[in-house]
Amino acid sequence: MSVEVLNGLTIKDFVEDEEAFKKCLNDYFVFLDVNCDGVLSRSELRLGFDCILTLREESVDDLYDMVFEKFDADHSGSIDREEFRSEMKSIMLAVAWGIGDSPVLMILEADSLLMRAVEHEKARSS
Numbered sequence: 001m002s003v004e005v006l007n008g009l010t011i012k013d014f015v016e017d018e019e020a021f022k023k024c025l026n027d028y029f030v031f032l033d034v035n036c037d038g039v040l041s042r043s044e045l046r047l048g049f050d051c052i053l054t055l056r057e058e059s060v061d062d063l064y065d066m067v068f069e070k071f072d073a074d075h076s077g078s079i080d081r082e083e084f085r086s087e088m089k090s091i092m093l094a095v096a097w098g099i100g101d102s103p104v105l106m107i108l109e110a111d112s113l114l115m116r117a118v119e120h121e122k123a124r125s126s
Contacts, residue, residue: 001107001108001109001110002107002108002110002115003105003106003107003108004105004106004108004114004115004118005103005104005105005106006099006103006104006106006114006117006118006121007099007100007101007102007103007104008095008096008097008098008099008100008101009096009101010096010117010118010120010121011092011093011095011096011099011114011117012093012096013117013120013121013124014092014116014117014120014121015089015092015093015096015117017120020120021089021092022085024113024116025081025084025085025088026081028048028084028088028113029081029084029085031048032044032045032047032048034047038080038081039078039079039080040071040078040079040080040084041077041078042064042065042068042077045064045067045068045071045079046064046068049064049067070087071083071084071087073086073087088113092113092117095114
């Protein structure tokens with residue numbers, strides 16, 4: 001973990017660099033795709049979100065179901081890479097919008113998407 005300064009533009013620039021963002025999301029997708037079948041099941045997505053969210057209430061099952069349905073755009077019962085990329089892009093842009101233009105200090109995990117956005121910005125400015 002480290003403390004980093006970022007703003008909405010940090011995230012937006014990362015998302016808009018299609019090559020860097022796609023590589024990052026492909027890495028996450030491979031990590032989440034435990035059985036290596038090329039799609040994410042409901043349980044694989046949940047395991048991934050369990051790493052992010054520490055909620056353990058029964059109502060969380062409903063939350064996971066809603067998140068899965070949002071990712072599963074074609075309602076096939078699984079999430080392919082493109083569905084994953086599309087929804088993660090929307091989420092990251094929503095985070096960027098929420099943070100806005102003012103710099104904020106955040107504690108970030110080393111392998112988080114936000115840390116990757118910060119690293120992307122640092123690499124571009126050097």
